[in-house]
Amino acid sequence: MKVDLGDLNAFVVVARSRSFREGARLSGSSASSLSDAVRRLEERLGVRLLNRTTRSVVPTEAGEGLLLRLAPALTEMEAALDVVNGFRSRPAGVLRLNVPVSASRLVLPGIVPPFLAAYPDIQLEVIADDSFVDVLEAGCDAGIRYDERLEQDMIAVPIGPRVQRFATAASPGYLERHGRPEHPRDLLNHACLRGRFASGAMTPWEFERDGEVVRIEPSGPLTVRVGGAADLSVDAALAGTGVVHLFEGWLRPHLDSGALVPVLESWWQDFPGPFLYYPGRRLVPAPLRAFIDFIKGLEAAP
Incomplete structure (x- = not known):
């Protein structure tokens, strides 16, 4: 059975975010295009994957099963493609960070402008959220949190005032x-x-x-x-x-x-002070690697 990878990716984005609108924001596409992609996928598979109401989008049992098996595979595909990005003269792509509001106000202002100036081909998206979330489930590459809220399987890099x-x-x-x-x-x-x-x-x-x-x-x-x-x-x-x-x-x-x-x-x-944290079980995307190297350079500067 041939299934369009774009349709599969659209389903994962919507299922993770529980919203076509939020999925569109995270993926940089439109809610209508995501809806069309999910509809095509459901027709191709012959099963409903999402239950839709005016207020929410919730995966069906079939949708949950597909998401569980599909998300890691797509993540590995993104990582494989990002290997090619490493051969570029300058890293490019989207870097999504999930951070507490305090970090967006007190830590990032001194880091973001010089980072974006140094890496003009990287697009940075910052989601300020004080609830503790799974960065991958939230569609983010990394997060910023304080030591007592870090999970044990995360790699942590100091960022901002210590x-x-x-x-x-x-x-x-x-x-x-x-x-x-x-x-x-x-x-x-x-x-x-x-x-x-x-x-x-x-x-x-x-x-x-x-x-x-x-x-x-x-x-x-x-x-x-x-x-x-x-x-x-x-x-x-x-x-x-x-x-x-x-x-x-x-x-x-x-x-x-x-x-x-x-x-x-x-x-x-x-x-x-806080830490930048990211999962250690996957290849680090080029934009995130550039950000890590940048903040390590700031830490090492006199």
Whole structure:
């Protein structure tokens, strides 16, 4: 039975993303062309592969079985073709990265412009997502995460600052009205601006000084989605609504301007910087190899 490889690839893209629209975005094609390709494949095979509704696209049992067997084969085909790319004078192609919002804001701005200038034939696509995903299932080549969220079978390369800090701050007006906390536990009596992960979890605020670690679960008038809505908590802090606890780099411009005032600075906790990670069980595509070599060069630079 002859089946068009393009139709098979279209099915994999749609089945992974659970959406014709998202599949079109990831593949650089149109939703209608993906729909036509999947329809042709279903007609050729004589079986429905996707259940479609106005809100979702879900693989059937036959579709799940095909996806399970097909995705690794297509991945190997892409890797084989990418060997040819290695013989080009300059690497070319699409590089897709899945990163937390904090990395897109604090790590990548100093890396992406010079990288794209050095490799004009590479197209970079960055998906900012604070939920932990399988980079291959998400259609990405690599991701950026912190050490505690890396899977054991991944290869990790340091990227960006190797030490970061969480900072706590409030506006001068808020501190004038409510007083300045002298100990982390004093924050239990303050209006604190919290963050919640997509999973629903709310991590405690953690502080450390002279070997003493203090974890608290403060409360307050505003809770935002970690990453995507963090700027709203910063804006609320600037307006005097409460105390914010976030990456120091995120708050630094406001701390330097005086719009926000450091709170409990001697208790701010350091943590290791992020890593670029990618699966070690497949050939590294040329655009990703170029990116890895580029960030290693930055790390080695004085």
